[in-house]
Amino acid sequence: MFVFIGGEWGISTGWATSGFFLDIARSHNGAFFYTEHRFYGDSYPIYNWEVDGFRYLSADQALADLVYFIEYQKQNTPGLRNSTVVVAGSSYAGSLAAWARIKYPHKIDIAYSSSGPLHAKADFPEYFAAVEENLRLASPTCPQLIRRAMADAIQLLETQEGAATLSELFNTCEPLKGPVEPDRSYFLTGLSSPFADVAQTAGPGDLVAECERLENNTGTDLEKLAEYIKPLQYCIWTYDLFRDYYSETYVIGSMRTRQWLYQTCTEFGWYQTQAFGDTFKVDLFYQLCSDVLGEQFTSSTLQAGVKRTNLFYGSINPKVTRLITCQGTADPWHTVGLQNDLNDHAITIIVNGTSHSADLYSVMDSDPVELKQARTRIMDTISAWISEIEGGVKSTTK
Template sequence: MSCRIVFVLVVASCLLASASGIRVSQLFRLQKAFSLSPSIVEDQWFVQKLDHFNGADSRTWNQRYFMNDTHYVPGGPIFLMIGGEGPANPAWMQYGTWLTYAEKMHSLCLLLEHRFYGKSHPTEDLSTENLRYLNSEQALADLAHFQTVMAEKMNLTANKWVAFGGSYPGSLAAWYRLKYPHLVHAAVASSAPVHAVVNFPEYLEVVRHSLETYSSECPVLVQNASDTVMDLLKDPKNYEKLSKDFNLCEVLDIDSDMDSGAFLEALAGNFMNVVQYNEDNRAFEGVLGTNITIKVLCDLMAASKNSPYSGYIAVSNLMLATFGLKCLDASYKKFLEDMTNVSWDGPAAGGERQWIYQTCTEFGFYQSTDSPNQPFTGFPLKYHLQQCLDVYGAEFDCITVTNAVQQTNENYGGYSIKSSRIVFPNGNIDPWHFLGITKQISEELPAVLIKGVAHCANMYPARPEDLPQLVSAREYIGQLLQKWLEI
């Protein structure tokens, strides 16, 4: 993949070898994949249907999955981890809170990779025509077919199945329990944005609030710096200076709001990524930069408070150095070139082309600068919506996206989901908690809002420095599962 950090959309995924965080391409492009010896965790393959909703379509493909039966005792529950918008990470078969639960409850653990991501290739390429088979409903049907066949094959039909997922896979875990209650007994839906929305300016509002938790001065300095960059962009004479200051791979060439938006979002993405995963414990996934926290970024800004612009440069340089990049690629033209390559070997095939398609056809989730209560500027909703048109075609217009988001909420219920035995953990630092369930709906649909932690924090391995409320949340979720499983 190219060393480009153009931040179109900070997606949220906790289960990827390289998933979102610095734009869509943030984790797709920048985080190193964690690898285990094939003798420890082997790729396994399941023959899956291409279209679950057309009985006349007999086409199949091979879907990747992983298994860990270390703790399994016959009759124990089956834990099914759901893959998301990137390669399924076999590290989860050896690490994570769910394995602590599995050891205690004698569970068999399975991880199913999401269609169209990682090595799970249902079609010959990623053409827009083929991507019509990529959606959450097909993914849920994949889970159902996988579970049904595996249960018969492994004599697990009498066992209770529990779905696990974080972020988008967290939503899938909740929706799997909702749509297939006869198959899955319970679900842990961590940091799950269950409510779809076209415009999501609240994401950046939470970023501002999260920065304020460390220092009231921090978001003010960030806003000052962002405004300074915006002002400099108004005069082409400043393009060379901006390109040099932020170590761009190419000198800025601003022909449209899309070009300036890509650059401005790239710089904002440094803060978005760090806030979303603040003080996480993803090192077991092979993720770099987990020691870069809100504190680190705010201290850099404070050290340059007489020139917030200089602080903005220092933050950008730190992120480039952390990820081993020589320059920052903020070219919208290069982004389109990569995104319109439909080959499985293309630069956006790691998940970026696929995920943005899902936002255009199901979820929206566009983190715009349309709110005055956030520190950034330059990438409004129209900037995000234009990408749907530019990448996938004229039919993916604003009306299409709006209707798709409405249909998603009608299908799954959004904030008003009606089901049972689903727990919704969220961290209040995480911007995605705004679209999740943060207040208990009923005794059977409890919410766990964990103060001071970020995205999917409850899923990662425990460590001594974990906040007491995070420790308590993990214990509470384990107790819920034991209760629901009658263990």
């Protein structure tokens, strides 16, 4: 029984009809399932998004849902009663896969975590440090240009006149307020987030192309940055617009930001700070938690939640077996994932140059050799563990 775990998104047929984990399931003639996380997509147990209802939104509850689902299928699907259970997930769902094996080893036999962050932390400057290094490898002058542009933006934000110039240059949805916090810091996140997005998902050569698109623009460094960003979005949100929109408690289609903000404010943090210099700090996100969710959500609330997450699930040193994780060095999230094997049956594979969950996609002839080797090792390891569980040859795979 192979279960692909959904994360902070609405599931679709994509991962149920293609992908590497489906290939593994097919190689074992396994039953394949794709589960949706509570409160995301169409799977919400309440009819509004009041904070009081979000008390049912947590990794703990998601794992309990997963185990309940597995037990239900074992009892009601012919042929599954005594099946070996293999779970997998990407990103936060990759964390859930690992945590499912840690918390429910009597129900989950094998876990495969792709790009799953396992160490919770409020302040996460390592993310943008990795983004900047990836850009530097693509073009040494690219992150330097971004740093200069960010410094110019920070200087302009010191006055109302400068803020007005930035509002026009970057097409903000509402006028900026100048040096007023948190408006100032939130605007700077809008200038840096496009680079976080492209670095996390970049394929071979993508960052080179993005840096060329930035550097080939005309004008000052700040004007080049503006010309790069403006085609990516209709307008750049201000802090007030974000706060007001995501403070609404009615269910808005498949929107996920309010739910995910709640989880980061109570369990994980992972707030990406200090992008391309001393630009914005974690205090911005502490205030977002309070302003959007309520004044009871403070930095102390988050720190207690982070401590609990790491205590319950073991951070980067969990006591676990039959767990395999895969991280790409081009993925900024790998800095809070497992870096080394924990034991002979808890294995971490690091793939140089690949991005977020690149290992989960279907095999292509154009894949880098190291990625192909990683997939082979993942499949062989899971197959060996299945054989071991079901009475076959004892696994010697490491």
